[in-house]
Amino acid sequence: MRQVNWSIKSLFVFICSICGTLGGQGLKFLRRYFVPLLLTSLAYWKYQSLWVLLLLSLIGCYSLGYGEGSVTRKWFKGSDILTRGFISLLKCLSFLILAILSGKWIIYIIGSISIILVGSFVSWRDLGEIKFFKYKLLVADLIVYGVDSLIGILLI
Numbered sequence: 001m002r003q004v005n006w007s008i009k010s011l012f013v014f015i016c017s018i019c020g021t022l023g024g025q026g027l028k029f030l031r032r033y034f035v036p037l038l039l040t041s042l043a044y045w046k047y048q049s050l051w052v053l054l055l056l057s058l059i060g061c062y063s064l065g066y067g068e069g070s071v072t073r074k075w076f077k078g079s080d081i082l083t084r085g086f087i088s089l090l091k092c093l094s095f096l097i098l099a100i101l102s103g104k105w106i107i108y109i110i111g112s113i114s115i116i117l118v119g120s121f122v123s124w125r126d127l128g129e130i131k132f133f134k135y136k137l138l139v140a141d142l143i144v145y146g147v148d149s150l151i152g153i154l155l156i
Contacts, residue, residue: 002046009153012042013146016153020145021137023062032062035145039152046156047101054097055152061090066124080124088119091148098155111151118147 016035023031036058043052064072066083076082092112099108127139 002048004042004046004156008042009156012038013149013153016149017142017146018132018137020062020148021141022132022135023145024138024141025135031145032059035149036062039149039156042153043098043101043156049101051097051101055094057094058091061087061094064090081120084123085116085120088116091115091119095152095155098152102155104155107151107154111154114147115151118144 016038019027019030019034019038021031023029023035036056039058040052040055043055044050064070064087066073066080066087068078070083072087073079073083076086092115095108095111095115099105122140123144125140127143129136129138130142131137
């Protein structure tokens with residue numbers, strides 16, 4: 001098993017946070033595909049195991065809709081908290097392979113609780129925005145994808 005430098009991990013958290021947030025500004029491929037591929041690549045580099053490919057299930061999680069017309073939202077009768085909490089739970093299941101490979105169960109449990117709480121109670125709130133070049137990044141999205149990527153990196 002290879003070690004990953006903390007400066008590289010920090011850079012990955014920053015890149016994944018920005019790319020996830022840009023996904024909310026029309027660049028959905030960054031959130032749906034680039035972020036899971038980046039995390040999976042780093043995990044593969046460290047663990048040298050094809051089991052990390054299960055992490056690509058994040059593509060499905062990040063592709064699920066939670067807007068007004070989405071099937072997921074209809075399942076929960078329009079509830080933002082339940083819809084986004086369910087999607088957050090699915091993201092936690094995607095990170096399970098990293099907990100199995102790393103043995104970092106405490107980080108996984110605390111991280112999963114964090115992902116679910118942030119997804120359920122922060123992701124749909126208006127917390128303002130930050131100008132990033134020509135994009136207006138939502139603070140709530142930065143928090144959500146920052147937490148997602150931080151937990152993923154801590155597990156790697």
